[in-house]
Amino acid sequence: MDSYTRGALRFDVTEHGPSDGEPVLLLHGFPQTAASWEPVARRLADAGYRVLAPDQRGYSVGARPEGRRAYRVEELVDDVVALADAAGAGTVHVVGHDWGAVVAWALAALHPERVRTLTAVSVPHPAAFVKAMATSRQGALSWYMYFFQLPAVAERLLGRPGGLAAAARRAGQSPEKARRDEAALAAKGGLRPALTGAINWYRAMPFWEHKGLQVTVATPTLLVWSDGDVAISRAAVDGTPRWVTGPYRLEVLSGVSHWIPDETPERLADLVLEHLGTAA
Template sequence: MTELEFQLVKTNKMTLHAVTAGPRNGPLVVLLHGFPEFWYGWRNQIKPLAEAGYRVLVPDQRGFNKSQKPEGIEQYTLDILRDDIIGLIKLYNREKAHIIGHDWGGAVAWHLASTRPEYVETLIPINIPHPAIMPKAMLTLPLQWLRSSYMAFFQLPEWPEKLLSADHFDGMAKGIKLSASKSSAFSQEDLLQYKEAWSQPGAMTAMLNWYRAIRAGIPEGFTQPEKVKVPTRMIWGVNDPFLSKKLAKKSIEHCEDGTLTFVGEATHWVNHEQPDIVNQLIANYLKNQAGIN
């Protein structure tokens, strides 16, 4: 039976809540959640990876759930979020790790692999494009602008917090459930877990600050990014209501050694909707990169 260990860890002058599992001497796999999730979003992936012999590390990223929530949007830029993960890799006495990220967690993973590749063994972004792709897409793909219009709303002060937290986050919970392709993807118990995380003091503003920090702009070097040299396996739920498939195709063009797999009957929440497929894709890729038959 896989036991989960809950810890508070220090990284980049920040205290993060984290979950670990698997053999302590196993290769390190870091799972990075996005908005509006927390470590629990990887509940279907932790056990299979741990049982395969990996040391699995799943932090609540800064601002989420039980992790520290610094004030100010400048505390949530991609460079700082990346450095949180570098600090974790060092804290667990590894030179590098396999990095798997979904949504905003995938953006952090892309940025880490693009700018500090020495810390990344393999990169697996799930339903998130390379951060340099989005600004261009907003200008050239009108439908993508409409799909991403919620990001503009999130820039407003106070109103997003009031709307999202209304009726104890009922609208937010229903939105996640309705946007999934399977009603079973998020159970009522799952949504209660999310509501508890969202209810943490200061969490909603801190979570939204990830979007508000976009005002700081794309980090230097991302407007004309170099090829991502780290072995990369993109996984994409084909019916993502928020992000176009074109973004995935354009992102993989930035990878020297990249493969892209579209998963059917899945949306943005592919790791919840099709966990067996996602787990198999991850397992096969990690084995192939390690040269294990």
């Protein structure tokens, strides 16, 4: 499986592992692609899981609709449901990093019947995050979200050669992986169009139908957070348990940056495999 469609949109997909394995969906964040999951995907595939990692809406050239409303979280969730349907999977394990974690939380909240386990990497429950924005230093850490609301400004600054990679390095990403991610987006029809699609996820936040996604999650949940994360505060993490009614576990990685799948893929894969096993 290298692609799937939802209506007129076509999404690129990377598949690993046996076709009859339990399906695991890996959802990337900003500003990355499915390539960020490669080491983790190989470990899961070696354990017998069927791993599907899409380039999500705005990142796949064939799935880049106009207008920020097209990037509401509800649309992003329905894209993932369409992937599960295309794979013939009634239920899936879902693992998301950064914005991919937001989509994973929303999938488990809005379509609990489709999710066997949820692993959120770096980003806590959206409702806990929103509350932390108003009550802790999370508001200051999230300054870039306000900046991204400015039309075309972010594209001009980050779209210069090396601009996106430099921003990722300032957020703790390694130079090698930062260059990889910039090159991957540039290969998707040009860097600036890809950036607009990616940044539209932020610009669509005021139009979410489920404001703050204040919906509890009953799915068995693992949250993996790192104390070197410059974008996500501990206050947001600590507010998450009130939004999870099912089994919940928090794993804190010491001395690791926001870019957990890149920086410590083996440790993350171990945690994910352990969590998937709890659903057996």
